[in-house]
Amino acid sequence: MDITAESIPGSVLALLERLWSHGQAAYVVGGSLRDVLLGREPADWDLATDALPDRVLAIFPGSVYENRFGTVAVREGDDEHEITTFRTDHDYADFRRPHRVEFGDRLEDDLARRDFTVNALAWGARATERPRAALVDPFSGQQDLERRLLRAVGDPSKRFEEDALRMVRAVRLAAALDFEIEPATLAAIREHAPLVRHLSGERIAAELQKLLAADQPSIGFRLAAETGMLEVISSDLAAQRGVAQNKIDGEDLWDHTLRSVDAAPASRPVVRLAALLHDIGKPATLEDGPFRGHEVVGAEIAAALLERLRMPKASTDRVVHLVRQHMFTYDPDWGDAGIRRFIKRVGRASLDDLFALRAADSVGSGLPADAGRLDELRRRVHDQLAAAAVLDRSGLAIDGTDLMAELGVPQGPTLGRILDRLLERVIADPALNDRASLMLIAEAMLADEGDR
Ligand code: ATP
Numbered sequence: 001m002d003i004t005a006e007s008i009p010g011s012v013l014a015l016l017e018r019l020w021s022h023g024q025a026a027y028v029v030g031g032s033l034r035d036v037l038l039g040r041e042p043a044d045w046d047l048a049t050d051a052l053p054d055r056v057l058a059i060f061p062g063s064v065y066e067n068r069f070g071t072v073a074v075r076e077g078d079d080e081h082e083i084t085t086f087r088t089d090h091d092y093a094d095f096r097r098p099h100r101v102e103f104g105d106r107l108e109d110d111l112a113r114r115d116f117t118v119n120a121l122a123w124g125a126r127a128t129e130r131p132r133a134a135l136v137d138p139f140s141g142q143q144d145l146e147r148r149l150l151r152a153v154g155d156p157s158k159r160f161e162e163d164a165l166r167m168v169r170a171v172r173l174a175a176a177l178d179f180e181i182e183p184a185t186l187a188a189i190r191e192h193a194p195l196v197r198h199l200s201g202e203r204i205a206a207e208l209q210k211l212l213a214a215d216q217p218s219i220g221f222r223l224a225a226e227t228g229m230l231e232v233i234s235s236d237l238a239a240q241r242g243v244a245q246n247k248i249d250g251e252d253l254w255d256h257t258l259r260s261v262d263a264a265p266a267s268r269p270v271v272r273l274a275a276l277l278h279d280i281g282k283p284a285t286l287e288d289g290p291f292r293g294h295e296v297v298g299a300e301i302a303a304a305l306l307e308r309l310r311m312p313k314a315s316t317d318r319v320v321h322l323v324r325q326h327m328f329t330y331d332p333d334w335g336d337a338g339i340r341r342f343i344k345r346v347g348r349a350s351l352d353d354l355f356a357l358r359a360a361d362s363v364g365s366g367l368p369a370d371a372g373r374l375d376e377l378r379r380r381v382h383d384q385l386a387a388a389a390v391l392d393r394s395g396l397a398i399d400g401t402d403l404m405a406e407l408g409v410p411q412g413p414t415l416g417r418i419l420d421r422l423l424e425r426v427i428a429d430p431a432l433n434d435r436a437s438l439m440l441i442a443e444a445m446l447a448d449e450g451d452r
């Protein structure tokens with residue numbers, strides 16, 4: 001496949017045209033071309049130009065420049081595109097971002113600062129050559145695309161010393177694209193893996209999230225483990241390697257984790273992350289019998305890890321809760337009250353996630369997705385939800401105000417305790433949920449509390 005004007009969306013082509021008509025060189029660059037050549041949908045379209053940021057701002061009224069790396073954001077209807085001035089990067093400190101960038105007018109210099117050969121492609125032209133827009137590929141990225149290889153641009157060791165994130169990007173891209181890492185590049189990752197400790201949690205997390213969205217995240221996580229990067233990101237996950245698990249012959253706990261991650265739906269990032277972390281507490285509980293309490297220890301380790309990675313609080317809470325709850329066992333002897341207690345414990349909002357996690361966990365153990373009568377539990381939970389069963393305080397026929405007004409219960413812990421006990425009773429027997437019955441029961445409870 002070749003790149004032509006037809007390969008590029010009209011809105012992006014319009015930006016190129018505009019830069020050309022103002023006498024500037026303009027190119028589509030980087031990952032989007034790689035994706036087009038692979039027949040994949042690009043995540044974003046980045047442009048590069050010889051125009052300086054101020055000039056780009058003038059050519060595109062309403063665009064914004066809020067960094068010092070030459071990247072101007074241009075809005076086009078619903079789309080936002082980034083136009084970056086050709087640049088070279090200098091003075092890498094702390095194995096992170098460049099401290100100084102230098103703007104230039106040579107496309108080749110701009111491509112040379114990019115991470116991998118398949119990301120160092122450009123399509124476009126100088127203003128004067130615009131009818132002859134073409135693919136520019138100084139590092140044989142197209143050849144590596146055909147061989148499905150990730151190869152560092154230039155000396156891999158130097159490139160990873162400059163910016164350690166490139167190593168995390170390598171394993172993420174290997175999984176997302178189903179590519180191999182070229183041997184010298186892989187050897188340099190092995191050598192420099194410890195530098196990953198200098199990266200901020202946010203930057204690692206952004207790559208991990210993209211890795212978790214790949215068809216088979218296991219490809220990237222295996223590479224991370226083999227190169228030593230995983231040890232730096234989470235020593236608890238790295239410790240899963242070699243821990244025996246009598247689930248699938250010849251496979252250890254780490255293999256189980258990776259199978260579970262792959263089996264979780266790619267469209268559900270919270271479930272994928274929970275699958276990655278569900279057994280993170282097992283290495284730490286090896287001594288306490290067969291992993292006893294690993295879901296409790298695991299929830300704590302997961303919370304600390306996700307905080308270190310600066311994951312948003314809302315998804316952290318959901319993932320930690322799933323890790324904590326993943327060990328449930330359904331017994332077909334449960335009555336409907338048992339099903340309602342299960343719903344209350346898990347929380348209505350987490351049920352779907354927990355079922356998806358269990359299905360992935362089962363597949364990861366070499367079992368069918370509905371092992372342990374998961375489908376039956378799902379159906380029974382669904383029936384209870386459809387019957388509008390009372391599952392939390394808000395469904396009770398009386399509330400705290402009623403108890404205060406009619407029984408003189410003072411505001412405070414007693415009030416909350418009585419409401420909780422009423423809820424337990426109604427979950428066990430929904431027929432009790434009317435005002436009169438609940439008042440009677442509450443009265444008895446009050447007398448009982450008074451006796452204690
Ligand atoms: P995707 O958009 O699919 O996640 P991508 O490779 O396009 O992958 P972006 O973050 O969009 O990733 O970066 C765009 C381009 O910028 C890359 O293709 C690459 O050329 C360059 N790039 C990004 N990060 C780095 C880095 N840390 N070092 C060198 N070049 C980089």
Ligand code: MG
Binds near residue numbers: 030031032043044045
């Ligand atoms: Mg991109």
